[in-house]
Amino acid sequence: NGVVTIEKNGLKKDYIQLIYKDNDKIYIPVEKISTLFKYTIKEGLKPKLNKLGTTTWLKIKNQIRKKIKDLTKELLKLYAERAKTPGLALKNYAELDLFASEFEYPETEDQSKAIDEVLRDLSKNKPMDRLLCGDVGFGKTEVAFRAAFKTIINNYQVAYLCPTTILSKQHYQNSLKRFKSYPINIELLNRFTSSSERKRILTSLKEGKVDMLIGTHRILSKDVEFAKLGLLIIDEEQRFGVSHKEKIKQIKTNVNVLTLSATPIPRTLKFALAGLRDLSIIDTPPVNRYPIQTYVVNENDLLIKDAIYKELARKGQIFILYNNIAKIEKKLIELEKLVPEAKIRIAHGQMAKSELEEVMDDFLNKKFDILLCTTIIETGIDIANVNTLIIYDADRFGLSQLYQIRGRVGRSDKIAYAYLLYDNKKILNEIAIKRLQAIKEFTELGSGYKIAMRDLALRGAGDLLGSEQAGFVDAVGIDMYLKMIEEEISGESLEDDIDENNIVEVETHISNDYVNDESVKIEIHQKINEINNYESLIKIKKELEDRFGKISEKLLIYMYEEWFEKLAKKYELRKTNQNDRYIELEFSKKISAQIKGDKLMLIANNLTNNFKLSYFNNRIRITLYFAKLEKHFIYYLVELLSKL
Numbered sequence: 001n002g003v004v005t006i007e008k009n010g011l012k013k014d015y016i017q018l019i020y021k022d023n024d025k026i027y028i029p030v031e032k033i034s035t036l037f038k039y040t041i042k043e044g045l046k047p048k049l050n051k052l053g054t055t056t057w058l059k060i061k062n063q064i065r066k067k068i069k070d071l072t073k074e075l076l077k078l079y080a081e082r083a084k085t086p087g088l089a090l091k092n093y094a095e096l097d098l099f100a101s102e103f104e105y106p107e108t109e110d111q112s113k114a115i116d117e118v119l120r121d122l123s124k125n126k127p128m129d130r131l132l133c134g135d136v137g138f139g140k141t142e143v144a145f146r147a148a149f150k151t152i153i154n155n156y157q158v159a160y161l162c163p164t165t166i167l168s169k170q171h172y173q174n175s176l177k178r179f180k181s182y183p184i185n186i187e188l189l190n191r192f193t194s195s196s197e198r199k200r201i202l203t204s205l206k207e208g209k210v211d212m213l214i215g216t217h218r219i220l221s222k223d224v225e226f227a228k229l230g231l232l233i234i235d236e237e238q239r240f241g242v243s244h245k246e247k248i249k250q251i252k253t254n255v256n257v258l259t260l261s262a263t264p265i266p267r268t269l270k271f272a273l274a275g276l277r278d279l280s281i282i283d284t285p286p287v288n289r290y291p292i293q294t295y296v297v298n299e300n301d302l303l304i305k306d307a308i309y310k311e312l313a314r315k316g317q318i319f320i321l322y323n324n325i326a327k328i329e330k331k332l333i334e335l336e337k338l339v340p341e342a343k344i345r346i347a348h349g350q351m352a353k354s355e356l357e358e359v360m361d362d363f364l365n366k367k368f369d370i371l372l373c374t375t376i377i378e379t380g381i382d383i384a385n386v387n388t389l390i391i392y393d394a395d396r397f398g399l400s401q402l403y404q405i406r407g408r409v410g411r412s413d414k415i416a417y418a419y420l421l422y423d424n425k426k427i428l429n430e431i432a433i434k435r436l437q438a439i440k441e442f443t444e445l446g447s448g449y450k451i452a453m454r455d456l457a458l459r460g461a462g463d464l465l466g467s468e469q470a471g472f473v474d475a476v477g478i479d480m481y482l483k484m485i486e487e488e489i490s491g492e493s494l495e496d497d498i499d500e501n502n503i504v505e506v507e508t509h510i511s512n513d514y515v516n517d518e519s520v521k522i523e524i525h526q527k528i529n530e531i532n533n534y535e536s537l538i539k540i541k542k543e544l545e546d547r548f549g550k551i552s553e554k555l556l557i558y559m560y561e562e563w564f565e566k567l568a569k570k571y572e573l574r575k576t577n578q579n580d581r582y583i584e585l586e587f588s589k590k591i592s593a594q595i596k597g598d599k600l601m602l603i604a605n606n607l608t609n610n611f612k613l614s615y616f617n618n619r620i621r622i623t624l625y626f627a628k629l630e631k632h633f634i635y636y637l638v639e640l641l642s643k644l
Contacts, residue, residue, distance in 0.1 A: 009505060015029055031508060031529065051143075054484075064476055064481070087125045089120045143282075149184075165356075171186065179212075206227060237259050293417045316388065318390065320392075321375065321392065326414070345370075350371045393420045437573065502565055505578065608629065610628070
């Protein structure tokens with residue numbers, strides 16, 4: 001029920017009021033905000049309240065913990081098997097530096113780091129399983145090509161798995177160009193490959209004459225046999241179905257795997273964050289790249305017409321996404337009437353392969369202005385001259401999907417525009433509004449990672465961990481469920497003890513003069529709660545001052561108090577006394593035995609003469625007297641502990 005301010009010992013303190021069944025209430029101090037989780041589940045489901053003082057909630061949590069134990073056991077077994085499997089331990093050859101020097105663009109800092117991480121993994125004695133998360137057009141393909149090159153010069157084969165036929169062709173053409181200086185045999189296998197070609201490729205592959213095979217899920221078929229597979233590159237893993245993923249899992253156990261994703265499927269992302277997979281992030285945009293100007297608007301012919309003419313005036317091309325094959329011809333006629341000067345053609349997945357290829361090639365070669373298409377453009381089509389995107393019924397798409405589609409424009413040094421249209425006769429549900437709002441928010445380059453995190457909160461759990469987990473997620477909400485998984489994997493409880501009081505009492509109130517929005521106040525308390533060192537304190541202070549103006553001394557003291565509590569936990573400190581004259585703290589016996597008394601004395605005396613140290617019952621005791629201190633006592637305590 002929001003934030004409530006209560007005065008305690010003359011100090012204003014903020015609490016979060018929770019309401020239980022039958023209107024019972026409890027108040028959680030904001031310092032314990034990390035024990036609260038936002039209850040996010042599939043839309044349409046209503047949370048069931050429990051009665052305060054009953055064990056129902058505890059039973060639900062314990063039941064879910066047991067299920068999570070089984071799930072993580074299975075996952076950890078898979079990863080443990082991988083860890084035990086000997087890796088290929090690839091060698092570094094001089095040609096690798098030569099290949100790197102031929103890259104036509106300057107490497108960004110993140111890209112260099114990702115390349116180093118991947119190449120280092122390939123040299124290890126255990127199979128690589130790395131997720132490379134980089135925004136659309138940020139240079140993930142080059143990282144993949146470096147890994148492929150290192151694998152091939154060590155006499156192993158590479159499989160490059162793409163989600164769509166169009167993307168597989170584009171990667172194939174790019175690889176021919178990138179590897180042209182070397183005697184490397186690259187082949188393409190997708191549904192457009194003729195049967196005689198397919199036969200030749202499969203025979204050569206089995207004999208080890210093909211170095212790299214690029215293709216769609218066709219390369220996962222039983223008849224595709226590698227002589228010596230060393231690396232599997234998966235582009236946009238979330239686009240493959242369950243059966244394909246199972247097949248990938250089987251291949252994965254003993255080969256190196258590099259997964260590329262602009263918006264990782266939340267599950268993949270979460271496991272990477274939980275430490276089950278290695279994660280590299282490319283956040284830096286290439287030079288001369290601008291954010292995409294994004295507009296969320298009602299469907300409006302005048303606006304569409306204006307957007308098209310603006311793009312045509314600068315000799316650019318346009319994607320119009322209309323995801324309804326049955327009505328796409330009708331939409332073509334409407335657009336031809338709206339902009340008669342523009343040449344428009346259609347592309348969708350049900351077209352004959354030769355026809356679709358021809359349309360795409362013609363568009364690439366600027367033979368027409370507008371491509372009216374379905375989500376077939378979602379992955380990978382890279383056309384630098386297309387810098388306006390219009391999406392009809394944008395509210396029907398998932399957040400990651402919208403982000404991917406929007407990434408089809410803005411791949412050059414021109415400013416790109418994306419218009420997300422929704423039918424003005426339609427009432428949008430809350431989740432669609434949030435999705436469109438989020439895509440508008442995430443205009444800066446490199447948002448893919450943040451999008452995946454937001455998607456994690458908006459999606460139903462069935463997508464996330466498989467349908468059998470969905471019911472459990474709905475019982476406790478996605479945030480707590482993921483925290484429970486993290487606890488199970490790390491083997492330690494991440495929950496604070498709610499009954500454990502903070503050692504030091506300071507004011508924790510955020511005044512309405514500073515921020516009057518309830519949800520923003522909660523967000524600020526959450527941020528302050530995360531402070532655990534000087535860097536995080538300064539970062540949060542800067543962010544708050546940037547958003548809301550200069551922070552008060554009281555708010556700064558509250559921030560220092562949060563840092564102090566983390567230090568106190570680390571050094572096993574407890575408070576023995578606090579009054580208006582002094583505060584007395586005591587280290588545990590274990591920590592007291594480890595601390596050098598003379599060093600502690602020196603640090604304390606350098607800070608102020610008001611510190612007094614004593615030794616009682618095998619414990620070091622610190623007393624800080626408040627009289628004549630130049631600033632609040634919390635600053636002295638933090639400085640003392642942070643210098644230990």
